[in-house]
Amino acid sequence: MAHNLPTRPLKSTVANYAYTSPGGTPTPAAQAPLPSGWTEHRAPTGHSYYYHAATKTSTYTRPVPPSTALVPQHTPGHTSSSQFPFAAAVLSGSQFPGDPFTHGAPTTPNYPHYPHQQFFQRGRGGGRPFQPHRPPKKPDRPKKKRPLPGVENWVLVLTKLGREFVHNPETKESLWLGKGKIPDEVVKAVEKLKSLGLEELSKLDEEEKRASEARRRARRAEKWKATAVTEELEEKGEGGEYGEYEEEEGADGGQSGGAGVGATGEGPRGKKRSASAAELGEEGEEEYEEEYEEYEEPPEGAPKWDGGLPASGGGAPAGPVEFTEEDISWQLEAMAEEYGLEEEDLQEEDLPAEDAVQIYREMLEELQPNPYGTWENTYPSLAHDPRYTVLNTTKHRQEVFTAWCKDRVAILKEEKLKQERKDPKVQYWEFLAAHIKDVKKLYWPEFKRKHKKEKEMKDSKLTDKDREKMYREYSAHTKLSPTLLENELKKLLKSNKELTRYAKVDGLPLTILADVRYAAYPLVLPGDAKSSGLPPPRDTVIQAFLSTLPEEARPLSEKELKERQRQGALRERERTVKKEQGRLRGEIERGREILKGEEMEIERAVKEVGRKGLLSAIEAEREREKEREKLKEKEKAES
């Protein structure tokens, strides 16, 4: 089959008329004969499709002569028929006389106005240009199923748009309520159901829910598993990439529902097809594709219009087979149908965002990945979990993971703060004590080599030098005689000033715990001390020493300590205040003296200068000097 397969024709659990099972195509005898130019082919998925060699059109829906094709404007907007009004009308005429799509309500007030239908009608009138980028509307879908009391095999189905119909899963018959030939007992049952109160209805719902819950859970787990595996594979392929490129992994059933909605949704798919056509290297086809994208109307009555995207190849059905997304999703759909899955099961991708994040975080809580690790290292271990795919993109998953890591690290930090850190020395002593046999017989380099993988040997708080020194001390102490050991320990205890009579054996200060004389004391049980020439147990030695300490060295309670501290602080304060005061007083005294001196000087000056001013004082000084000189001369002359 060289030409591409047409799109999956329908997605409906209720009126899956053409393909009840992958192999179950309706017999050609029950169908109208093909119009001229059309040939029937079989797709790899098992269902048949039709190909028109002249127009290079392929479709899943069985084409009919143009005379019957004028009916479809009156098809109701239910799932399958809304996607394929043409086909539904055709098929309903020939195959399903009881189908709601024939007898249904064509003009209900909430009847959805699908874009493709406008297109259809406009096409006939040859009207305005088509606007290709209208958002695709979701077709109507069954929303709730409720078994009818009293009537076997019939269920009342409520659609998303609020319409109701009854459905018989065994005969696959569906009838709109209020229209058509509904059996009397069914009508009665429906009335009965509707007359029930709200409470009873909810009760019924709950019962049904519970029944379906177990079933659904099993299915969901399976499905998650399947998707998790495939996604992991995808991601592994992606892992080598440099930047963070996201690929939407949304080829699941949820998407395909909207994909088939008429011509508006066809943009990207059209391109994809055109790419594949280009690969084949057939120019004519590309032209055709362009035509298609412009939505040119096929000639009157030609059954080109089938909602899917029929692309075609050479002609004879031979060559490489293309498996498209639609085929796969169609098969999934068919499988779901076989298992009896409900519509809700297929819609679980529509989880609200917060719930999805919540579920994802729960998974993280459970699996507890390393919050200090990288995402690249972490996600392979997460991908096995079915909950991994609740979030659609890897980017989103990574974001939530990072947020979780942040919270987790904060918690870990708090825990660490609460936990008392052991002194690295004490830790190392304990480590040596645990390997006492090695310490006794190995040299330091040997010991180091033997235990280089241990955490204590790699602890960065201690240098290698320290470790070596401590090792030597320890091994030297193991060779001492018991009495010497005891004396050493007592010496250590005596030298410590912090110890009081009330100290506890298991609450000794760090200065003692980190000392080799305490740490290297052999571990002796109280019973076997005297018998085998070992020193008395460490605890008894310490206890004995503590009891010899003077009585007054009682440990102060917190209150007393605080009081003492307060008094000390007060005394200190007083002392500083006094000092300050003395200093101030001294300064004042000094200032006063200086002032006095200055005053006296001024007085003297005033006396000498007198009232005549400075000049007279200077003249007087000069005269005095002259007199002195004269006196000197006189003395000289006399001598």
Add this chain to the structure above:
Amino acid sequence: MPPIRTSRNRKPPPEGFEEIEDTLLEFTNKMKDAENAPHEGKRKNESVWEIFRISHQRSRYIYDLYYSKEAISKALYDWLLKNGYADANLIAKWKKQGYEKLCCLRCIQAKENNFNATCICRVPKARLSKEQAVECISCGCRGCASGD
């Protein structure tokens, strides 16, 4: 002559290094592998791509630890930068708007290129035609524009 620092006399790294030690060791091993990997059959540029990639990943790891996970202290972060576990200059660029995902510093060196333009990996995906697969010459980046 400066004192030679060995594992015997080195100052211990700041608090919290133990938690990330294993991951960093993994990066170190990867880097060693990449350095020793054969270059046959590779283009001249291609042989260093892996080195760039690992260096970028390690820088990103430390950047994330400090800025988004807030898992390491400032002291440790500085120590890591000082000791060459992360590229401080690259991280400095990541803090700037428009450079949040920058792959390497060479890719924004416009002057080294023929037309004084930045590397192809800096061009947003939307500006490129669909089929164009990008692999930049300097570090093998496939696109590091912030909008992608």
